[in-house]
Amino acid sequence: MPNPRKPDGSLVTTCAYCGVGCGFKAETIGGEIVRMIPWKEGKANHGHACVKGRFAFDYYQHPDRVRTPMIRSSIDQPWREVSWDAAIAHAAAEMQRIQAQHGRGSVGAVSSSRCTNEEIFLMQKFARVALRNNNIDNCSRICHSPTQFGLSATLGAGAASQHFDSVLQADVILVVGANPTEGHPVFGSMLKRRVRQGAKLLVVDPRRTETAESAHCKATVHLALRPGTNVLVLNSLAHVVVTEGLHDAAFIAARCHPAEFEQWRALVADARYAPEVVGPEASLDPADIRAAARVYAKAKRSTIYYGLGVTEHSQGSTGVMCLGNLALACGMLGREGVGVNPLRGQGNVQGGSCLGSWPHMLSGYRFVTDDAVRATFEQDWRLSLDPEPGLRLPNMFDAALAGTFKAIYIQGEDPVQSDPNQNHIVAAMKAMECVIVQDLFLNETAKYAHVFLPGSSSLEKNGTFTNAERRVSMVRKVVPPLAGLEDWEITVKLINAMGYPLHYDHPSQILDEVARLSPAYQGMSFALIERCGSVQWPCNPQAPEGTEVLHTQTFPRGKANFMLTGYVPTTERIDERHPLLLTTGRILSQYNVGTQTRRTGNVAWHDEDLLDIHRQDAEARGIRDGDLVAISSRYGETRLHARISDKVSPGVLYTTFHFAQSKANAVTSDLSDWATNCPEYKVTAVEVAKVPATAPASARARAGAKA
Amino acid sequence: MWSELRDLREGQDLGTPPRGGEPVALVVDGKPVTVPAGSSVMLAAAAGSCPVPKLCATDTLEAFGSCRVCLVEIQGRKGYPAACTTLVEPGMVVTTQSPRLHELRQGVVELYLSDFPQEDVPGGWSELHETLQQVGVASHPYGQGENHLQAPVDESNPYFLFDPAKCIVCSRCVRACEEIQGTFALTIQGRGFASQVAASQGERFLDSECVSCGACVQACPTQSLVEKSLFVGGYHRAQPPKA
Amino acid sequence: MSAAHGDGMVIAIERLVAMANQIGDFFAPYPQGQREEGVRNHLRHYWDPRMREALLAHLDANAGAGLHAHVLAATRLLRDEQQTARKAYAGPPPRG
Structure with a gap:
């Protein structure tokens, strides 16, 4: 039969694979997904796709998918299949036993950025209302937590300043520690399109990546720096800007704290950041550093995109601040075609950050140590919250090794494979008494788990994702969950089993709660997103359909901050044995x-x-x-x-x-x-x-x- | 500002990219239509609900003007300009349907069909099939001539296949790879009748620079490039009748 | 290692000292005063209380051995809850 079968069903949803968050039509025949067609009206992808979102969907019905909850008393025992109720009751009882024995702070949870905003919000609620502590973290801990910190410190908002389309207005595109044509392919295509139209491309990356050089797209300057010298090189770019008088004095006077600018100028103007000094240390030609700084600073519209090559360093947060400082100094914020933009890894990492899945923050980036903030949650949830920050994910593992952390509930993450120093993580896992893993597959971490809760893929649930441009889009249930429950339903069951009564008829009610408790999401609702297709936060009465470009008139804290970004080399250094x-x-x-x-x-x-x-x-x-x-x-x-x-x-x-x-x-x-x-x-x-x-x-x- | 991307609509192919210019008023098939300056006559016709039949044009790609199916008549102009490459002008009067246009289009489409597997004409749902219906053609009057019906199918990519027998060399795949994806993996190799779509230097798709984004599959109007998942039990081409 | 409630060190002290010094390294370019406050605020708002207590215990037991001078001063500031701004804090030391 040479004519193909024609799909008989179609539902618009959002890809979970990366932070671009492409809209797709999931097409079905007889209820089975046969293809994913990029949605022409998707505001992140405009009808384009990559090999992952377009084709790699078949994992959802792979034979390896776990279809039944399982428990075991120790990790050397075989798994035993049990009912949902039995698994939930066992998990809750173990958590409670361990808390009674080792203290309230001896257990924690980590949420997944492959899950929906509603599910992430519920995970932090689980920690706060069921565990009654703040031991909740999310996977951006190991990727973009420095973005949240560094951009908050400088600009006042820990998220991309622009929408993706903004790149088509840029005259200069500075890509630092990112390879969008491979990591964020659909945005990478848009970036290349702009370069073909004549924009200049600057790349800072130790590798000659596909982004730096490919067909009809070549970086004007590629700074192939030695790994670990980001802050040094970025300070050197700033050095050129301030010593050659390329900064935007009017913007700084109007939008920044002038005294902080002077403090910062003195730091980066220091001779140790001169390209001629930095060059040899970073394996760069000083002339290239000067050229890159001039191209960035002199253009009308220069924009910055960066990835984990900036954040995953001992000075990750400092590196992010360097980017914020640079954009501020050159007045490259608050308009189309400029800005500072993290390219986020997992489909919902931005959501992971926004929804309070942090040991020190509640949803909307507000501190648990702030009495007034806590009070709004306490009123809504009708109980008192722990006023002290909890353990971060790596701290949880450290504490497990020290014997003070005994149980963890891990949703859709695989720390044994993904987290650093694997031997250390495995030892920490083995030291715990109860590891609950909720995932699609028996992943590496599940080898050390005592309870396995089979989760649902993004094709099997309703909810929302927030992409790297702050865009909240609908995730729709195309097929029923293979193991019977959507992830949010599992967490609700667990919270109930821990003794906190909770009920939602539909995930839309969870988003309503998020909106009630988080200023940036204030105006969000399923109805609004259905109507607009997608909505970028902040969404509030001043911006009822969301906000494309941040910082146009003022920064969230009024004026922006220049942070002092002294270069501190990592202690991880080459020597004769490790050259x-x-x-x-x-x-x-x-x-x-x-x-x-x-x-x-x-x-x-x-x-x-x-x-x-x-x-x-x-x-x-x-x-x-x-x-x-x-x-x-x-x-x-x-x-x-x-x-x-x-x-x-x-x-x-x-x-x-x-x-x-x-x-x-x-x-x-x-x-x-x-x-x-x-x-x-x-x-x-x-x-x-x-x-x-x-x-x-x-x-x-x-x-x-x-x- | 971003009309080419933001004004695309699901379920509607305007034929050429939407533009964001000042409004231009014209008349298409007797109906007044207003579209932004920079738009094509094809887009104006689609906006006015009198879509012109087409094969090589789609609104995610710049106009190319190769298939000659979208011919129209424009008052005061000689001949039959292609709707996709002709830009609107104020006061323009366009006719998209006439006996002469019908005849011309049928002739063009019949030529395409003469090198297309006849077995696949009934029961199909590709853009080509829609165009056949629009133009009112289901067969061609030519005898068995030189054709591509025996050219080997490229099934190297795990997700999609390329059957040259169904390819009309409209270049939509090549242009999608360049304009949308920016990879430049595809090309038209050879000239005249011998011209055919090729990945890289005539390699299999999997061995070429192709990154499997699927833009070419999405752009293909004939399902010559098509998802393997739409076939049960693999792809088996119908055998052409013996010469 | 002890597993009894409240007994064990939450995280090995060498690691806490190294982490605290790393925070100190960032704030080092700030003027004296701001520098110590920066470190103190960071510990106050980002560290689990057990981690802070462990650091304070190290101050008492070992005079904070291994801590850089301004980190040592910042750790002392931690003692005084009154001085600790409870408002949201993400960046530089509050301006005096």
Whole structure:
């Protein structure tokens, strides 16, 4: 039958794969999803898609999906299938037993950025009303928590200043530590479109990424800096701006605290940030630093997009502040075509940040230590809240190892694979008495779990996602949840079992509660989003249909702050035993730790993580393309097949982390950002050595010379 | 400011990208229509609910003017300009339906059909099928000639296939790869009758620079590029009748 | 390690000292006064109380060994709840 089957059903929903949040029509035949068609009216994607959202949806009915709740008394026991009620009752009883025995603060929870806003909100509510503590965190802890901190500190709002379309108004696009054409492909296409129209592209990245150079798109300046020198180089850009008088004095006078500007100017004008001094330390040509600063500062409209290459450092928050400072100094905020914009990883990481899934903050970025803020929640929820900040995710693991943290409820995350210093995380997991994992699949973390609650994919639930441009879009239930319950329903059951009575007929009622309790979401409702297609926060009586560009008239705190961003080198340094720097990233066809995309046809492009190594470093070690090599750091060791690549500089190695067997995080350090404990994934000192080959290299590794 | 992206509507193909210029008033098939300056006659006709048949045009791509199906008559102009590449002007009077236009379009579409699997004409739901219906053509008067009906199907991509037998070389896939995705993986190889869509330098899709974004599949009007998930038990091309 | 309620150190003290010094490194370029307040506010608003208590216990037991001078001063400021701004705090030390 050469004519294809025609779909008989279609429902508009939002892709969960990355922070772009593309709108899709999920098309069905007889109730089964047959294809995902990019929605022409999707305001983030305008009818475009990438290989993940467009095609990699079949994981939802993969045989590996867990369909029944399971429990076991210890991790060396086999799983036992039980009813939902039995699993929930067991999980609640364990949490309560442990709290009675080890104290209220001995348990915690982590929410998932693959879940909806409503589900994330419920997870933090679970911690606060059922556990009665603030031990709640979200996965942006390990990716964009420095964004929230750094942008709040400088601009007053921890989110992108622009909408995606704004890039089409930019004259200069500065991309720092991000590779949008692979990590955020649909936005990457838009960026390239603007570059083809004549905008200049500046790239700061240790690798010669696809963004820096591809067909009809080449960076005017590419600063291929040494990993770990972001703050040094960004301060050097600022040095050029202030010493060459390229700053926007009128903007600074009108919109910023002038005294703070002077303080900052004195810091970055210091001779130690001169390009001629910074260049050799960061492996850059000083002339390139000067050129990049001039191009950025002199354009009418320059915009900044950045990713985890900025945040995942011991000075991650400082790096974000550098970007805020730079944009402020050049007056590049509050208009179309300018701004500072994080490219967020998971589909709902922005939601993860907004909805109070933090140990120190309630929804709407307000501190638990603020009595007035807490009071509004206490009134709505009719109980008193813990006034002290709770443990952050890495602190929970540290505390587990110290024996004071005993149980965790993990929704849709896989910390054993995704979090740094894997040996440390595994030991922490083993030290806990009750680990509850709620996921689609038995992931790496589930190996250490006592309760497994089978979750639902984003195709199986109703709710909303907030993308990287603050856009709240509808997630619609295309097929019924495979294991019977949507994730929010599971959390509601657990909260009830813990003794706090709670009921919602529909997730829209949860969003209503969010709106009631969070200023930025004040005007949000399912009805409004249905009517507008999607709505960007802040949404309130002043902006009833949302806000595209932030900071147009004033900053949330009135004036913006220049932060002092002194460069403090990471303590993770190369030495004779570990002479190379390993940095990590992702590839187009795979998503994050690969739980979903590894179970789709996308393995045709990427079926294993490879180690990119420069020819010079490879030759010095007798390593040839396709060889199996051992990578050792101060923290652990792993093995990957090597790929000789000219995309990395000598002294720098690169790998992805999509496959569990790669154990990329066996070698990463437990160093983290000073402000947020966001791990320093991007810099690990290592040595590599060829493994005397008995195991044959895989076909793709042998054919991998393309990169 | 972003009309090309923001004024796209689901379920409606304006034929050429929406524009954001000052309003221009014209008459299409006797009806007054007002569209932004910079719009094509094709878009004006679609906005006025008298859509012109088309194959190589779609509103997510810039006009190309290759298929010659969208011919119209414009008062005061010679010949039959293509609606997709002709921009609106104030006071323009356009006719989209006439016996002569009908005849011209049928002729063009019949030529396309002469190199298209006849077995696939009934029961299809592609844009080509819609155009066939609009123009009122279901077969062609030509004998079996040179054709692409035996060209091998490229099934290398895990998610979509390319069947050259159904390709009309309208370049929508090539343009989608360039204009929308920005990868420039596809090209038209060869000239004249031999011209065909190729990934990279005539490689299989999977071995080319193609990033599998699906923009080409979405753009293809004939389902020559099509999702594999729409076929049960794999893709089996109907055998052409023996010569 | 002790698992009894209230007994165990919430996180190994070496790690807490290193974390506190890292915070201190950020605030180091600020003028004296602002610098200590910055560190103090950060600890107050971002650290679990058990982590702060552990740091204070380290101050008493070991004179805060290993802490940079201004971090030591900031830790002392933590003692005085009255001085601690309870308002939302995300960035620089409040301007005097």
